[in-house]
Amino acid sequence: MQNPYKPYPVRIRRIIIENDTRDLKTFELVFLNKEDEECFRYTPGQFAELSVYGAGESPIGIASSPTEKGFIKFTVKKMGVVTTALHNMEEGQVIGIRGPYGNWYPFHLMEGKDIVVIGGGFAFTTLRSAIVYMLHGENRKRFGKITCIYGARNAGELIYKPELKEWEERSDIDMYVTVDKLNGDPWPAREGFVPAVTKEIAPSSENSICLVCGPQIMIKFTIPVLTELGFPPDRIINSLEMRMKCGIGKCGRCNIGNRYVCKDGPIFSLAQLNEMPDEY
Amino acid sequence: MEEKVISREKVVTFIDTLIGKYYVFAPVKKKDFISFDEVKSGNEVYLGYRNSKDSPKRFLFPQSEVMLRYEKGRLIEEGPFDYGKRVIFGIRPCDIKGFSLLNKVFDNHDFRDPYFITKRDSIILIGMGCREPQTTCFCTSLGIDPGSSDGADLFITDIGNKYVFQILTSKGEGIISEYDGFNDAEKADLDMKEKVSEDAKERIRTKVEISGLKEKLDGMFEDPFWSDLHEKCIGCAICTYLCPTCHCFDIEDETVNDKGVRRRNWDSCMFPLFTLHTSGHNPRESGKERMRQRIMHKFNYFVSYWGDTACVGCGRCIINCPVNMDLRKVINNINHG
Numbered sequence: 324m325q326n327p328y329k330p331y332p333v334r335i336r337r338i339i340i341e342n343d344t345r346d347l348k349t350f351e352l353v354f355l356n357k358e359d360e361e362c363f364r365y366t367p368g369q370f371a372e373l374s375v376y377g378a379g380e381s382p383i384g385i386a387s388s389p390t391e392k393g394f395i396k397f398t399v400k401k402m403g404v405v406t407t408a409l410h411n412m413e414e415g416q417v418i419g420i421r422g423p424y425g426n427w428y429p430f431h432l433m434e435g436k437d438i439v440v441i442g443g444g445f446a447f448t449t450l451r452s453a454i455v456y457m458l459h460g461e462n463r464k465r466f467g468k469i470t471c472i473y474g475a476r477n478a479g480e481l482i483y484k485p486e487l488k489e490w491e492e493r494s495d496i497d498m499y500v501t502v503d504k505l506n507g508d509p510w511p512a513r514e515g516f517v518p519a520v521t522k523e524i525a526p527s528s529e530n531s532i533c534l535v536c537g538p539q540i541m542i543k544f545t546i547p548v549l550t551e552l553g554f555p556p557d558r559i560i561n562s563l564e565m566r567m568k569c570g571i572g573k574c575g576r577c578n579i580g581n582r583y584v585c586k587d588g589p590i591f592s593l594a595q596l597n598e599m600p601d602e603y
Numbered sequence: 604m605e606e607k608v609i610s611r612e613k614v615v616t617f618i619d620t621l622i623g624k625y626y627v628f629a630p631v632k633k634k635d636f637i638s639f640d641e642v643k644s645g646n647e648v649y650l651g652y653r654n655s656k657d658s659p660k661r662f663l664f665p666q667s668e669v670m671l672r673y674e675k676g677r678l679i680e681e682g683p684f685d686y687g688k689r690v691i692f693g694i695r696p697c698d699i700k701g702f703s704l705l706n707k708v709f710d711n712h713d714f715r716d717p718y719f720i721t722k723r724d725s726i727i728l729i730g731m732g733c734r735e736p737q738t739t740c741f742c743t744s745l746g747i748d749p750g751s752s753d754g755a756d757l758f759i760t761d762i763g764n765k766y767v768f769q770i771l772t773s774k775g776e777g778i779i780s781e782y783d784g785f786n787d788a789e790k791a792d793l794d795m796k797e798k799v800s801e802d803a804k805e806r807i808r809t810k811v812e813i814s815g816l817k818e819k820l821d822g823m824f825e826d827p828f829w830s831d832l833h834e835k836c837i838g839c840a841i842c843t844y845l846c847p848t849c850h851c852f853d854i855e856d857e858t859v860n861d862k863g864v865r866r867r868n869w870d871s872c873m874f875p876l877f878t879l880h881t882s883g884h885n886p887r888e889s890g891k892e893r894m895r896q897r898i899m900h901k902f903n904y905f906v907s908y909w910g911d912t913a914c915v916g917c918g919r920c921i922i923n924c925p926v927n928m929d930l931r932k933v934i935n936n937i938n939h940g
């Protein structure tokens with residue numbers, strides 16, 4: 324019988340410091356065993372449990388896309404025991420990973436539609452995965468216009484900066500990178516909070532679906548804007564966070580009403596969330 | 604189904620024959636309570652028990668269990684580790700039902716939990732019907748019969764001077780054959796067995812209404828009911844630790860000098876840390892949300908997820924709560940509120 328709690332060993336290939344505060348690091352990981360890599364088939368939106376023996380495990384959203392072969396990546400904020408232990412690691416060291424867990428962005432519904440991606444702060448990780456996936460080769464044709472609004476407190480806190488700049492140059496995605504305060508930085512070109520920028524750009528809701536991830540406060544003010552633009556609740560897609568341990572619906576801690584966020588989520592539409600108790 | 608009988612004295616010798624071939628766990632009298640413990644002789648078994656203080660769920664899902672071992676940041680050995688062949692002698696029908704509820708969580712089409720499953724598969728359950736239910740028992744309200752052999756490998760009914768053994772599985776058959784002191788049951792024995800079971804059922808006076816409870820709770824998340832309910836609760840979590848159906852756990856690493864183990868330990872929805880995010884945000888901030896979670900999980904969420912109620916009516920949470928929270932009253936208040 325397969326042991327779902329047994330982590331696959333992975334080597335840290337590269338560590339990238341993402342922000343000026345230096346509390347966000349991206350870890351590129353490679354599987355030590357080819358068979359493990361085959362078992363680990365994921366879709367954007369899913370997460371994994373990263374395991375540092377001696378510190379413990381943490382659920383982290385997968386930031387790479389399955390179209391990127393040979394490695395997987397995660398962007399981790401230094402918070403407590405496990406994430407600090409991860410931040411203290413060096414390239415070449417081995418950690419564990421188990422997963423992939425949870426559901427994914429609803430690509431079956433997104434196909435043939437215009438896509439609006441709205442992200443805030445470091446919660447841009449699985450959105451990045453979705454964008455890279457949709458922009459990849461033959462995949463691009465399956466989706467209509469792609470619009471991305473991404474904001475952070477200031478320029479230094481935006482993650483994946485080189486990639487954002489690259490996307491700004493592309494014609495198959497409309498990028499709107501914004502910061503709360505510019506402080507005279509040469510990039511990005513825009514200043515303003517995500518909800519305000521969304522209102523200003525006013526992406527059409529016609530045949531369109533919106534993925535939105537970010538701090539609670541950003542979500543709270545963005546949803547009314549989307550509703551005003553005509554996005555119905557079943558076409559506003561969210562990703563949730565709850566404290567987790569097992570990641571597989573057994574340890575009993577991550578439920579919201581009768582759904583386990585680790586198994587039935589973390590991706591829920593606003594329509595689903597409206598049906599669930601307000602306890603997250 | 605085959606039925607055998609054995610005299611009261613010979614039960615002790617039967618247990619003695621099992622010891623040595625299996626690790627035998629049976630009700631043992633402690634200072635002021637009963638618990639399932641490993642016995643080294645049939646004489647240690649306390650046959651006059653009503654039920655154990657703690658639930659035998661720990662034989663499948665221990666309070667603390669090693670999942671894997673690591674050294675210098677590398678995995679060196681993974682579980683499940685072998686617990687040997689175990690016989691649980693005298694487990695009650697409600698607690699066997701508890702096993703089947705845990706089974707839904709730990710062994711399903713999504714993820715199979717090898718720690719639970721290997722223990723389940725290597726354990727032999729010798730159930731025992733109740734003669735004298737406690738005043739806090741309400742298993743019949745949950746559709747459990749105090750004389751039910753469901754889920755057992757062997758099932759015993761105490762008919763006074765003798766014990767009737769029903770053989771229900773090949774595992775049960777196997778251990779009966781370890782001992783040659785059994786006789787075939789006669790009609791009088793079986794009639795007596797029926798009577799004992801019927802009497803036990805009669806003795807359970809407390810009834811709570813479970814049908815319609817889930818639907819009632821569907822609309823009660825925001826009800827003011829929860830604001831008062833938790834007030835006397837001190838959050839000790841005894842109710843969940845002793846519950847045969849509670850399955851929440853934590854996973855923790857324990858390290859000494861580069862070497863360590865990853866453990867799974869019981870945890871409880873009654874603890875504030877259970878859902879606390881590192882950011883400080885807690886979706887279940889006060890006792891109100893936590894008590895609501897406990898009740899909702901048992902009588903609403905579990906029902907919609909697994910199609911059954913996560914309660915067996917054993918009454919342990921009622922007997923042992925330091926502030927006398929009575930689950931039966933809670934259910935009645937929900938039904939009549």
Ligand SMILES: Cc1cc2nc3c(=O)[nH]c(=O)nc-3n(C[C@H](O)[C@H](O)[C@H](O)COP(=O)(O)OP(=O)(O)OC[C@H]3O[C@@H](n4cnc5c(N)ncnc54)[C@H](O)[C@@H]3O)c2cc1C
Nearest residue numbers: 381382383384399400403404405406564565566567880881
């Ligand atoms: C689906 C999902 C995706 C996530 N994606 C990311 C990501 O891409 N990048 C990132 O930096 N963080 C992410 N998080 C949050 C991250 O899991 C927590 O910050 C992290 O577990 C904190 O662990 P710690 O050991 O450092 O903190 P401690 O407080 O020392 O540890 C407590 C333990 O509790 C659990 N825990 C505590 N807070 C949370 C939480 N908010 N969510 C889940 N479990 C928690 C973990 O098991 C953790 O090990 C995600 C959470 C979820 C549920």
Ligand code: SF4
Nearest residue numbers: 836837839840842924
């Ligand atoms: S046993 Fe009683 S006091 Fe303790 S957590 Fe349960 S209800 Fe609260």
Ligand code: FES
Nearest residue numbers: 570574575577585
């Ligand atoms: S994390 Fe264990 S049930 Fe969801």
